[in-house]
Amino acid sequence: MTFASPKGGVAPLDQASVEMFSSDPSSKNFLENNKAVWEKTEPLSKFAGRASEFDALFYPGGHGPMYDLAFDADSHRLIADFVAQNKPVASVCHGPAAIVNAKTADGEYLVKGKTVTGFSNTEEDQAGYTAEMNFLLEERLKQNGGNYVLADAPWGEKVVTDGLVITGQNPASAHAVGKAIVKALGL
Secondary structure, rough: OOOEEEEOOOOOOOOHEEEEEEOOOHHHHHHHHHHHHHHOOHHHEHHHHHHHHOEEEEEOOOHHHHOOOOOOOOOHHHHHHHOOOOEEEEEEOOOOHHHHHHHHOOEOOOOOOOEOOOOOOOHHOOOOOOHHOOOHHHHOOOOOOOEEEOOOOOOOOEEEEOOOEEOOOHHHHHHHHHHHHHOOOOO
16 A cells, blocks of 8 residues: 655645544544554655556545645546556545546546535535635536535435446545445455
C-alpha cells in the first residue's frame, strides 16, 4: 500500500474529521499509532505512468480533496491511467472531489453517465461548512454529468459501484467502500 498526496510529505488532516471520530477506539488508535501514513506521503507526480504497479486507487475523505485533488493534474493523469488499465478508482465522503473533474482518455469527465455519490449538500449544510466550500460536491458531480444518488437519510450509508468507479457518500459509507474495493479486485 502506498500513501501519496499532491506535494508529498505531510498531508494535513481534516481537524473536523479528527474531532468527529475522537471517541471511536479504532480511529483513535490509528491516529495515535500510524502517523507515518500521513506524515510521510509520496508526491503524486512520482506515480505518473505507473498505474500498472498497483491494483486500485483510493481517495479518502476529509475536506482537503475539495481544495487540492479536485484540481490536481497529476492526480487526474493517475486516475485516467487507472481507468485506461481497467483498474478500480474508489473514493468516499469528500474523496470524490478527486474524481469530479478528472477526464478519461477521450476527454470526457470520468463521472459523465456514471451513477455516483459523495458528501451531500444537506450533509455539508448540517456540518456547517457550506459557506467555506469553493464548490459543493453534490452539485459538481451533477454538473459534470454524474447521476448523483444519496442515502435515504443524511449521514446514512450509501455506496455505488458503476464500472470501475466506486463512491461512498460519507463516513458511514467507508467500511462498505472498502468491501466494494475488495469485491472489485476479486478478493
